[in-house]
Amino acid sequence: MENIYSDKKKAGGAFREKLSYAFYTMLHPGDGFYEIRHRGRGSVGCALGIVAAFAVSFSLNKRYANFIVNPYNTLYVNSVIDLCAILALFLLFCVSNWSITCLMEGEGRMKDIVTAVGYSLLPLVCTLLPATFASYLIAASEEAFYYMLLAVSIMWFLILVLKGIMTVHNFTLGKTLTTLVLTFAAMVILIFLAVLLTTILQQLFLFFKSIYMELIFSV
Amino acid sequence: MKNMRKRKMLITVAAVLLLASGGMRAGAQTQVPYDTYNYDYWGNLVYTPAPYVPAGKLSGESLGIGAFSAPQDMFLAGDTLYVADTGNNRIVMLGKDGKLKGIIDSLGAREGEESLKSPKGICVTADGTVYVADSGNKRVVVLDSDGNLLSQVRDPKSDVLPKQFEFVPSKVVVDYAGRVYVIADNMYQGIMCFSEKGEFTGFTGTINVTLSPYEIFWLRFSTKEQRSRQKLYIATEFTGMDIDGDGFIYATNIDNDGRQSVRLLNPKGQDVIGKKDSVPLSGDLQWRLAGDYGGASRIVDVTERGKGIYSILDYTRGRIFTYDAEGNCLYIFGGMGTQAGTFQTPTALEAWDDRILVLDAGRNEILLFQETRYGQLINEATGLRYDGDETQAVERWKEVLKYNSDFELAYSGIGKATLAAGNNREAMHYLRLAMDKEYYSIAYKRFRNEILERFLPVAFTLGLGLIAARAAWRVIRKRRMQKGGGA
Numbered sequence: 071m072e073n074i075y076s077d078k079k080k081a082g083g084a085f086r087e088k089l090s091y092a093f094y095t096m097l098h099p100g101d102g103f104y105e106i107r108h109r110g111r112g113s114v115g116c117a118l119g120i121v122a123a124f125a126v127s128f129s130l131n132k133r134y135a136n137f138i139v140n141p142y143n144t145l146y147v148n149s150v151i152d153l154c155a156i157l158a159l160f161l162l163f164c165v166s167n168w169s170i171t172c173l174m175e176g177e178g179r180m181k182d183i184v185t186a187v188g189y190s191l192l193p194l195v196c197t198l199l200p201a202t203f204a205s206y207l208i209a210a211s212e213e214a215f216y217y218m219l220l221a222v223s224i225m226w227f228l229i230l231v232l233k234g235i236m237t238v239h240n241f242t243l244g245k246t247l248t249t250l251v252l253t254f255a256a257m258v259i260l261i262f263l264a265v266l267l268t269t270i271l272q273q274l275f276l277f278f279k280s281i282y283m284e285l286i287f288s289v
Numbered sequence: 290m291k292n293m294r295k296r297k298m299l300i301t302v303a304a305v306l307l308l309a310s311g312g313m314r315a316g317a318q319t320q321v322p323y324d325t326y327n328y329d330y331w332g333n334l335v336y337t338p339a340p341y342v343p344a345g346k347l348s349g350e351s352l353g354i355g356a357f358s359a360p361q362d363m364f365l366a367g368d369t370l371y372v373a374d375t376g377n378n379r380i381v382m383l384g385k386d387g388k389l390k391g392i393i394d395s396l397g398a399r400e401g402e403e404s405l406k407s408p409k410g411i412c413v414t415a416d417g418t419v420y421v422a423d424s425g426n427k428r429v430v431v432l433d434s435d436g437n438l439l440s441q442v443r444d445p446k447s448d449v450l451p452k453q454f455e456f457v458p459s460k461v462v463v464d465y466a467g468r469v470y471v472i473a474d475n476m477y478q479g480i481m482c483f484s485e486k487g488e489f490t491g492f493t494g495t496i497n498v499t500l501s502p503y504e505i506f507w508l509r510f511s512t513k514e515q516r517s518r519q520k521l522y523i524a525t526e527f528t529g530m531d532i533d534g535d536g537f538i539y540a541t542n543i544d545n546d547g548r549q550s551v552r553l554l555n556p557k558g559q560d561v562i563g564k565k566d567s568v569p570l571s572g573d574l575q576w577r578l579a580g581d582y583g584g585a586s587r588i589v590d591v592t593e594r595g596k597g598i599y600s601i602l603d604y605t606r607g608r609i610f611t612y613d614a615e616g617n618c619l620y621i622f623g624g625m626g627t628q629a630g631t632f633q634t635p636t637a638l639e640a641w642d643d644r645i646l647v648l649d650a651g652r653n654e655i656l657l658f659q660e661t662r663y664g665q666l667i668n669e670a671t672g673l674r675y676d677g678d679e680t681q682a683v684e685r686w687k688e689v690l691k692y693n694s695d696f697e698l699a700y701s702g703i704g705k706a707t708l709a710a711g712n713n714r715e716a717m718h719y720l721r722l723a724m725d726k727e728y729y730s731i732a733y734k735r736f737r738n739e740i741l742e743r744f745l746p747v748a749f750t751l752g753l754g755l756i757a758a759r760a761a762w763r764v765i766r767k768r769r770m771q772k773g774g775g776a
Contacts, residue, residue, distance in 0.1 A: 138726050143331045209730035209737075 088116040096192045099230055103237035107182050114181050117188025124191040125156040127198040136205035139216050166256035170249050176239030186234030190227055197223035322631050323624030330697055330724035332574045338692045340620035340664030341645055343630025347655040352389045357653040365639045366413035373411045393436035410460035422458035429458050445489035460529055464536035477524045493558035494540055496524045529590035539591045539599055547571045547585035551601050564616040572603045572610050582606045590638045596672040607632035613671045617698050663692045679706040697723045708732050
């Protein structure tokens with residue numbers, strides 16, 4: 071039973087396998103996430119690929135969704151910034167979650183967290199582009215359909231993240247929610263530290279620069 | 290050989306430059322001493338060609354009557370412009386040609402009340418009766434067209450007025466029935482209404498105080514002593530008025546949040562101005578928070594220009610904003626400064642045919658602005674749109690777009706006309722450029738129905754055909770199987 075997916079095949083086949091396992095996880099989160107943690111079924115590469123696909127489809131939605139439902143000024147949509155921001159946010163969340171769960175006896179390794187969160191984004195990847203297309207088939211009074219499509223996929227994503235983190239760390243629901251709150255706190259602290267570090271580095275740089283200038287001028 | 294190529298290139302460049310300059314549109318090149326712009330759907334500032342250009346000035350000296358002194362108001366009645374020359378205690382009348390028509394300074398009546406004392410507001414009815422807000426004498430005087438005193442409005446008595454209330458009128462308008470509406474200093478309850486006999490009848494256009502949740506929260510937790518030291522939460526003051534032929538009053542008020550600075554009051558005193566839910570009606574949408582020219586636009590006067598168009602005057606940055614009946618901003622121009630065509634202390638605004646007149650109490654002058662082709666096209670097209678003549682407006686909107694291809698209202702106008710003509714596809718294109726969700730959806734629904742009507746029967750026929758074919762195929766196969774099985 072468990073050898074259906076783990077058979078080593080050629081590269082293309084392996085990729086298809088991984089992707090189909092991501093879809094399997096999307097539809098069967100309980101078993102899916104369990105096997106990611108305990109049977110090594112997940113793939114970090116595939117998860118990062120899904121995150122990248124999500125960033126691209128998110129940006130495409132921002133840029134190309136019909137103006138009736140699009141809250142963004144398409145002139146100012148910058149896909150590169152979107153891509154970097156989503157990737158950075160994803161890594162920030164994973165690192166924070168890992169740091170917190172390490173202290174709270176979570177069983178998940180970093181790669182499990184990355185895989186679980188990455189796979190959870192799959193419903194959004196699946197709906198954003200069709201929703202963008204569907205936005206051209208609706209009039210202003212029918213925008214509820216579009217928003218419902220997005221809302222369903224976001225709900226699905228949230229449930230998957232919750233279930234994923236719960237399963238990967240072998241937590242109860244209450245403990246998962248606690249760690250999530252702490253994760254957000256850790257994210258804020260990390261951002262604060264990053265800003266602090268850049269400021270200090272900047273000052274250090276200026277300090278050495280001024281020493282250099284002094285030397286240049288006085289010699 | 291090399292030289293030839295160089296020369297050829299030079300000629301080509303010259304030709305391209307010549308073509309490019311020949312393609313430049315008139316109007317856009319006019320140099321004006323102020324910014325001319327508008328706001329787009331997103332609230333971003335978009336520079337536009339000048340709708341009005343400076344066209345000289347009128348001053349007391351040029352009329353030969355001595356300089357104006359801090360004039361506060363003017364009113365256009367027929368072909369006469371009345372100026373309340375506040376500091377000189379007189380009313381000056383001008384003709385269309387910019388010549389002096391007359392001066393009212395003595396009222397030729399009873400002892401002690403014969404003169405005006407800092408008249409701040411003026412209004413003239415169709416039959417030539419002049420109403421002056423004679424603020425220094427704390428009254429509104431009613432004069433005949435020769436300046437003789439007919440009656441006066443003073444000392445309003447009512448239970449709703451505070452006991453020590455001092456009636457200091459600053460602006461006045463009169464409706465077709467002779468009812469008088471007065472903005473008085475330190476009166477926050479609204480515009481004061483008087484009957485044609487001069488009796489106080491009540492207030493109109495009262496603006497309610499609105500508190501933010503933050504303010505409510507802190508007020509709840511502060512003690513009485515603390516509250517007495519805090520700023521007072523009082524309704525804003527009205528600053529200027531104009532009245533249309535049906536007795537509807539355009540009134541401006543100060544709004545430091547920049548949400549709504551102009552109201553259209555119906556005879557019941559309700560605000561019926563055309564306004565979009567999310568778009569403020571208050572001059573500038575972006576401003577610096579502090580410093581010179583900072584803060585929300587402080588609207589001090591309004592002038593009704595017919596066909597639902599009205600202009601308002603901003604005291605903070607010296608801008609003139611023009612809106613249509615639906616609350617769309619048509620154009621913005623004007624600025625502060627010392628150059629000709631800029632303001633120091635703009636106080637009043639009037640529109641005279643194709644000109645806009647601004648009274649400046651700092652320069653003691655009336656500044657004139659002449660409509661450009663761009664401004665004229667917008668005015669005409671908006672008028673036609675107001676009358677429901679969208680089709681006729683299309684040509685004008687198209688010309689407007691040649692001057693300013695960013696003007697959403699023009700796309701909307703063309704889009705609606707195309708929609709009315711039944712060309713849904715094209716209408717969708719224009720209405721999308723106009724960011725007009727409502728009408729785009731109408732166009733889109735019609736377009737969708739068109740497509741469905743054309744292709745649905747074919748699709749159904751094909752679908753039914755396929756189903757029938759499949760059923761037939763099954764039957765055939767079954768028979769063959771049976772045959773095969775039987776054999």
